[in-house]
Amino acid sequence: AQSVTQLGSHVSVSEGALVLLRCNYSSSVPPYLFWYVQYPNQGLQLLLKYTSAATLVKGINGFEAEFKKSETSFHLTKPSAHMSDAAEYFCAVSDPLFSGGYNKLIFGAGTRLAVHP
Amino acid sequence: DAGVIQSPRHEVTEMGQEVTLRCKPISGHNSLFWYRQTMMRGLELLIYFNNNVPIDDSGMPEDRFSAKMPNASFSTLKIQPSEPRDSAVYFCASSLDRVPGYTFGSGTRLTVV
Numbered sequence: 706a707q708s709v710t711q712l713g714s715h716v717s718v719s720e721g722a723l724v725l726l727r728c729n730y731s732s733s734v735p736p737y738l739f740w741y742v743q744y745p746n747q748g749l750q751l752l753l754k755y756t757s758a759a760t761l762v763k764g765i766n767g768f769e770a771e772f773k774k775s776e777t778s779f780h781l782t783k784p785s786a787h788m789s790d791a792a793e794y795f796c797a798v799s800d801p802l803f804s805g806g807y808n809k810l811i812f813g814a815g816t817r818l819a820v821h822p
Numbered sequence: 823d824a825g826v827i828q829s830p831r832h833e834v835t836e837m838g839q840e841v842t843l844r845c846k847p848i849s850g851h852n853s854l855f856w857y858r859q860t861m862m863r864g865l866e867l868l869i870y871f872n873n874n875v876p877i878d879d880s881g882m883p884e885d886r887f888s889a890k891m892p893n894a895s896f897s898t899l900k901i902q903p904s905e906p907r908d909s910a911v912y913f914c915a916s917s918l919d920r921v922p923g924y925t926f927g928s929g930t931r932l933t934v935v
Contacts, residue, residue, distance in 0.1 A: 737922040748826075748913055748926035756922050795865070799922060808853060808917050809878075810924060812865045 707732045707798050711813035718820055724768075724783040726816050728796030731777065738779040739797040739810065740770055749795060755779060766790070791820045826927035828914050834933045840902040843930045846895055847916030855924060856889055856899050857913040865913075871897065872919070904934045 712727040730736060737756050741749040753764025760772040770781045779796060796813040827846040835841050847854050856868040869879040871891045879889070886905070891897040901908055911931050915924035 739923055741926075746931075748928045749915075750926070751923055754923050808919065808922065808924075809867075809870070814864050 707736065707800060707811050709796050709798050709811055709813035711794075711796050711816050713816055714814065715817045715819065718786045718818070720788055720820055720822055721785050724781070724786045724790065724818065726781040726794050726796075726818065728770075728779045728781065728813060729777055730779060730796075730798045732798060732800065734800055735774070737799045738770075738772060739799070740764065740768070740779075740781050741795045741797060741812075742766075743793045743795065743815075745792070752781070752794070786818075786820045788820050788822070791818055793817045826914055826916050826925050828912075828927035828930050830930060831928065832931045832933075834935065835904055837905055837934055838903045839934075840900065841904045841908075841932060841934075843899040843912050843914075843932070845897045845899070845914030845927060847897070847914070848925055849895065851916035851918050851925070852894070853917045853919060853924075854891060854897050855915040855917075856897070857915065857926075859911045859913060859929070860909075868899070868912075901932075904932075906934045908932060909934050 708731045710729045739754045740752040742752050743749045752768050753762045755762050755772045763769045768783045793815045795815045797810045799810050829844045852873050854871040858866045868881045869889045870877050874891045889899045911929045913929045914927045917924045
């Protein structure tokens, strides 16, 4: 069975500081991994995804994530936080073999990022 | 592409009333998912359709909830009768088979008073 753990339900950074949001996964097969962002009163928007190509994945808004198989991690980073990055971020995993017959995403509990001046 | 379209954006209803939430998936997508989001439970998958057929409804909380997909471009989630504990944001998402990831709608915020 697959699962996702996001360390830290709340992260607070200063504007201009490094953003690091942690995600660890559990999967019996090499997974597909995703980061979604949810701005207030909006739906989830795909930031980036790892689908077994390059281990360092670049996404929108300057975010990137690195797949580390040895650490079973897929942490999200951004070198310099902007006020507009304040949102909730969700890590998700899916099974490329589509076990169970469909493209099922398992979401983490989410990390709320606050950016202060 | 207009993306996944959900209506209404907000719904306030009285306990005991019937509520119907609507979703139009992205054209060409053949998988559709209904999620519920609450502070306490996070994102919960309620039901999944593939090619308009319900495949996995194990997340539907109880018989008061029902979902249909009469054609490839429309799905509904109905709650009857509604209860205050059903208050949540309900999201619809769609995807294409074998293409990783979903596209989410903007959600319907349901308040049952």
